[in-house]
Every structure is written in C-alpha cells, then in structure tokens.
Amino acid sequence: MSKLKQTQDYEKTASFKFFRWISGEKDPYIGTIEMQEQSEHQVEDDTITERMWEKQMIIDEIYDVDHNRILTKFHKLYKIAAVLFCVALTFFLLLTVSYLPRTGNAANPDNNEVAQRYIESGLQETGAVNIVSGMILTYRAFDTFGETNVLFIATVCVMILLMVDEKTLEERSEARLNSGRIKDDIILQMTAKFLVPFILIFGIYVILNGQNSPGGGFSGGAILGAGLILYANAFGIKPTQRFFNEKVYRIAKVSALCMYGCIGLYYYTMGANHLADHIPNGIPGHILSGGIILPIDICVGLEVACTMYAFYALFKRGGL
Amino acid sequence: MTKEALELIYSNIYYVVLIVLALMLFVCLVRAIRGPRIADRIVAVNMMGTMVMVGIAVLSLLLKEGFLVDICLIYAMISFLAVIVITKIYVREYIKEHQKEVEEDEHH
Amino acid sequence: MSIIEHIRLLTGGVFLLGGLVLFALELYGIYHMKYVLNRMHAAAIGDTLGISFCLIGLMIFSGWNWTTLKMALVVLFLWWSSPVSSHLISRLEVETNPELSKHLKKGTLEEITESKEEQS
Structure with missing residues (x-):
C-alpha cells in the first residue's frame, strides 16, 4: 500500500516547492526581497553653481592667451608639427608607392590570361x-x-x-526671408x-x-x-x-x-x-x-x- | 630637319610647358591658403582650374590622343558650376546669420 | 623640312610662350594687389587671354583636326563663362563684407545717396 503524505507535510517538501515554482503560482522574489522605486536624479543647485564656476575658471586661466605661456608655445609648435606631419605622411606614402611593381611588368599578378583575352579579342567580340x-x-x-x-x-x-x-x-519657403539672396x-x-x-x-x-x-x-x-x-x-x-x-x-x-x-x-x-x-x-x-x-x-x-x-x-x- | 628631330623638339617644348605650369599651380595654391577672405580662395581655385586645363590640352598633344580635350571641356563646365553653387550658398547662409544677429540685437 | 613646318613651329611657340608670360603676369598681379576686388582684375587676364593664347598656339601645333575644333570650343566656353564667374564672386564679396567702405574711394551706393540727400 502506498502512503500518501498529508497536505501539510507535503507543503514542506522540496518537490512541492519545485513544482510550484515551475507552474508559476508563486513568485520566489516577491515578499522576500524589498525593492525601492527609483526616483529621478535631482541635481542640486550647489553642484550646478560649482560646475559653472569651474568652467569659468578653466576659460579664464587656461585659455588666457596673454599669461598662459604653455598655450602660446603649443600654438607655435602646432603649426610646425602640422607641416611636419603632412610632409612625413606624404613621404611614407610615396615610399610605399615606390615599392609597387612597374605597371605592365610581365611578372605582375594581374597579367594573366584574362587580361590577355580581353585585349586580344576585345575588339572582335564586343565591337568597341x-x-x-x-x-x-x-x-x-x-x-x-x-x-x-x-x-x-x-x-x-x-x-x-x-x-x-x-x-x-511651400509653407517654409514663404516664411523664409527672401530679400538679399542672389x-x-x-x-x-x-x-x-x-x-x-x-x-x-x-x-x-x-x-x-x-x-x-x-x-x-x-x-x-x-x-x-x-x-x-x-x-x-x-x-x-x-x-x-x-x-x-x-x-x-x-x-x-x-x-x-x-x-x-x-x-x-x-x-x-x-x-x-x-x-x-x-x-x-x-x-x-x-x-x-x-x-x-x-x-x-x-x-x-x-x-x-x-x-x-x-x-x-x-x-x-x-x-x- | 628630320621627322625624329621635329618630334623631339615638340616633346621638349611640351615638357617645359608642363613643368612651368606645375610651378605656377603651386604659387596659386599658396595664395589660396593665405587669402584672408573667401573670395580670394575661390578666385585662386578658379585660376588653378584654368592652368590645369592648359595642362590637359598639352598632354593631349603630347600623348597624341585627341579625346583628352573632351575632359578639358568637362572640367571647364564643372568648375564654372562649382563657383555658381558656392557663391549662392555662402551668401544665403551669411544673410541668415546676419538677420539672426540683427534680430537678437533688437530684442536686447 | 618645308618652310611651313618652320613657320608652324615658330608661330605656335610664340603664342604658347606668350600665354605662359600672361599667366606669370597674372600671378604677379594676384600677389601685388591688396584687396580681392582688385585681384580679380588680374585673375581675369589669365582666365580669358592667357588660356586663349596657349590654346591658339596648341591649335597651330596640332593642324587641321577634330582636336583643333574641340580646343576652339573650349576657348569659346571659357570666354562665355569666365566673366559670369567674376560677376558672381564680386557680388559675394560686396554682400558679405561689413567693412566694405574702407576699401572704396567714395563709399557704397547707399552712402553716396545719403550724403547727397543731406547736402541738398
């Protein structure tokens, strides 16, 4: 004879909980973990004023052309460095180009029988x-x-x-200013x-x-x-x-x-x-x-x- | 004068013309970079286009291919069109900004 | 070689050289003038006469060809379109420069008419 468990004992077993989780009757998280609702991030006035003050300080101190020696040096170096960079780039690109094989060389990889067929019978087959x-x-x-x-x-x-x-x-073109254009x-x-x-x-x-x-x-x-x-x-x-x-x-x-x-x-x-x-x-x-x-x-x-x-x-x- | 000597003379003339044109192109480019106003730059680029057109015509005679002069004509058309479109767009944008500034000054 | 070849070489060479000299003059003018409206006078030399001389020289070099006809078409197209380009660029300069009266001898049209109305 099989023994059926009582309902209260069955509810304490692991298999009951497993089957209940699968069927979805009880959500395992609700009631056990508390979650707060998120509120919008409030920026306080103090931080806003502090950020504005910092920005103004940066503009005053760092971009002050008369007193900031590092800035003037950077401006001068920038022009020279830009020209040098362009010259170096041109030089390296030309160097790479000089390594390419001469056009029309017989040993080039694109001189195969396809190009020869095009050149030899191109006029005859296409008429162009x-x-x-x-x-x-x-x-x-x-x-x-x-x-x-x-x-x-x-x-x-x-x-x-x-x-x-x-x-x-059409509405936009009527509202636009029409005077003074060429x-x-x-x-x-x-x-x-x-x-x-x-x-x-x-x-x-x-x-x-x-x-x-x-x-x-x-x-x-x-x-x-x-x-x-x-x-x-x-x-x-x-x-x-x-x-x-x-x-x-x-x-x-x-x-x-x-x-x-x-x-x-x-x-x-x-x-x-x-x-x-x-x-x-x-x-x-x-x-x-x-x-x-x-x-x-x-x-x-x-x-x-x-x-x-x-x-x-x-x-x-x-x-x- | 034999035919080969004549060909040699013509080729040398074309090479010299091409080198001189290249130097003048470079000088124009310096003007395009330095010019303080926008109209300076447009004028310099137009001049460069004209010199390039002469160069293309010389090349077409140097290589004995007659169809390169078509490219010369196309280049003239496209550079003319470019000048027209650039001037129109720039004047329109400038006047828009100018009107906005005048309105802002009137508000304040 | 017949005399015609000599004449062709000489005249074509003179025209081509003359065109290059005109281009050089144009370049000198661009650097010598101080304001862009003056520089356009110099630029117009090269655009019209410079390229015409060069291309006429090349036409003489090339002989009676379709190529010659195409070069003549290029010259005609440039004669037609280059003044229009200059006109549009000068309009651009006049309408977008706030300090225009500094470069003019008497002033813009509005200023002259205003001063005349004030006098009368």
Whole structure:
C-alpha cells in the first residue's frame, strides 16, 4: 500500500516547492526581497553653481592667451608639427608607392590570361574601340548592374532621410526671408539660357560615344546632371519643376534600372548558351556599334543624371 | 630637319610647358591658403582650374590622343558650376546669420 | 623640312610662350594687389587671354583636326563663362563684407545717396 503524505507535510517538501515554482503560482522574489522605486536624479543647485564656476575658471586661466605661456608655445609648435606631419605622411606614402611593381611588368599578378583575352579579342567580340567601356559593359556587365543598383539605393536612402512633402516646403519657403539672396540674377539667367542646351547636348554626345572614346554612361550622366543643376540654380525651382518634377524622376529612374535588368538578362541567357543575339556588333568606330553597349549606356546615363540632380535638390531644399 | 628631330623638339617644348605650369599651380595654391577672405580662395581655385586645363590640352598633344580635350571641356563646365553653387550658398547662409544677429540685437 | 613646318613651329611657340608670360603676369598681379576686388582684375587676364593664347598656339601645333575644333570650343566656353564667374564672386564679396567702405574711394551706393540727400 502506498502512503500518501498529508497536505501539510507535503507543503514542506522540496518537490512541492519545485513544482510550484515551475507552474508559476508563486513568485520566489516577491515578499522576500524589498525593492525601492527609483526616483529621478535631482541635481542640486550647489553642484550646478560649482560646475559653472569651474568652467569659468578653466576659460579664464587656461585659455588666457596673454599669461598662459604653455598655450602660446603649443600654438607655435602646432603649426610646425602640422607641416611636419603632412610632409612625413606624404613621404611614407610615396615610399610605399615606390615599392609597387612597374605597371605592365610581365611578372605582375594581374597579367594573366584574362587580361590577355580581353585585349586580344576585345575588339572582335564586343565591337568597341574603347576596350574599357567594352569590358565593363559586356564582359563585366553584371558588376556594372550592381553599381547602378547602388546609385538607386543611395538616392532612395537620401529621400527617406531628407524628403519633406510639398505642402510643408511651400509653407517654409514663404516664411523664409527672401530679400538679399542672389536671386533672379539677370546675367546668370542669360548665360544659362545659352549654355544649358550646349551642356546637355555635350552630355548626350559623351553618352553615345561610350564605345569609341573615353566617356560612356557614367561621365555623360554626370554632365547631364550638371546641366540640370545649372538650370535650377539660375532660374529657381519652379521653372525646373515644369519639366523635371518628382513624377518624371520616378519614371526615369525605375524604368532605366528595369530596362538595364531586362536587356542584361536577355543578353546573359543568349550569350551563355552561345546563341546569336539580335543586336549586331556593327563596324567599330561608328556610333551604332558595340552591340549591347549603346542601350546599356543610355540606361546608365539616365540613372546617373537623375541621381546627381536628386542629390542637389534634396540637400538644398528637401524636395525634388 | 628630320621627322625624329621635329618630334623631339615638340616633346621638349611640351615638357617645359608642363613643368612651368606645375610651378605656377603651386604659387596659386599658396595664395589660396593665405587669402584672408573667401573670395580670394575661390578666385585662386578658379585660376588653378584654368592652368590645369592648359595642362590637359598639352598632354593631349603630347600623348597624341585627341579625346583628352573632351575632359578639358568637362572640367571647364564643372568648375564654372562649382563657383555658381558656392557663391549662392555662402551668401544665403551669411544673410541668415546676419538677420539672426540683427534680430537678437533688437530684442536686447 | 618645308618652310611651313618652320613657320608652324615658330608661330605656335610664340603664342604658347606668350600665354605662359600672361599667366606669370597674372600671378604677379594676384600677389601685388591688396584687396580681392582688385585681384580679380588680374585673375581675369589669365582666365580669358592667357588660356586663349596657349590654346591658339596648341591649335597651330596640332593642324587641321577634330582636336583643333574641340580646343576652339573650349576657348569659346571659357570666354562665355569666365566673366559670369567674376560677376558672381564680386557680388559675394560686396554682400558679405561689413567693412566694405574702407576699401572704396567714395563709399557704397547707399552712402553716396545719403550724403547727397543731406547736402541738398
């Protein structure tokens, strides 16, 4: 026959207490440890006055230029030490550079068969006279796609942090002082009227000539962005918003990136399976050559131009 | 005069021009550091940009690559744009601070 | 070598040297003048005439090329944009210098008009 314990005896055993702790009926701390509530830290007036007095004493005694000899010595030494530090840094950096192998040395680690393949059959396979453009937009097009993505993400982040909606911006600009700024400068406006089309055309020329001469999407896009910034600076934000506002910006950026992705995807699948792609390589040296390079250049150029202008507008006034 | 002698003369002229331009750049830089006002520094940097443009054009003829003059044009555009933006921003900030000081003086 | 090569070398060299001399004059002017509004007169020499002479010399060296056309475009762009830069920098100096009247011979426009109104 099993012996069942009485309730009072059972309550004194360890297993009862263990099972009670597991089930959570009784909190082991409440009632045994006393905790006081925390009150806010009160700073007494005496300590405040003492700190202010100490601060004033520091300013009076230590920063007293006339009587503090250590300070004047430090100021003189600081200039000499700054110049010496710059010279030493330059010297050590140049010393390190002199240890690098000469460019083009046959024993360099980057002179392997990849570079040779690019140089030897670059013109034939890509159709671009400028090997660098041909390489980054056909052989390494995926890396360039990643870079374009980075530009997109950068503007999105800046928009998250800095962008304010149009209503608050208009209220702010009315309350701001409008007098005395360099605003509506007639000389600048006349100059911008003649120069902005020139700059935009030059930017388009650099983009379209990516495969024939140094340039390509990135620098051409930067020039386009510079032209837009000049226009916005000379005439103000309202005339610029007539043709480049947030809607145009959104459409241009997203469609440029998506088109790059689609063209790249098509080309990767065709090229990897050695199928003939529909964009011909053309005669090297002409504008319509280089196969895939021209459409990708246009996409990248649009992307970079929108990025440049968006950074300027977002940092200056908080909205596009 | 043979062709090689002519090439040698041209190369030497270009090297001399480049060295002289580099020295003048350094002198401009000293002016940019020393100038007491902001406008001094902007003027000095503009001058440095102009000398660099001549240097780029000389380099394009020295290396016989015709497309480097594109870079010259881009540099001119970007330096012009930089001057415009800097002046506008500085004048605006200065006037904002000035207005604040005038208002504070009026309050006191 | 024909006479044309001689002429090209000489004229191009003279223009290039003249441009460098103008740059040197500009540098001397920048250090000699005392105030920034005066220094801009000196700086404008190099920006317009100095670079034009240098680039005309280089154009003569290069012959009938696309490169020559691009250099001519650079000169035109600089002729157009350099005076505008000077105008904006001088506006910056005038509007942000509280002690401007110290450097002027007669005074700013407001001071002159005020003194004329007081006289009449």
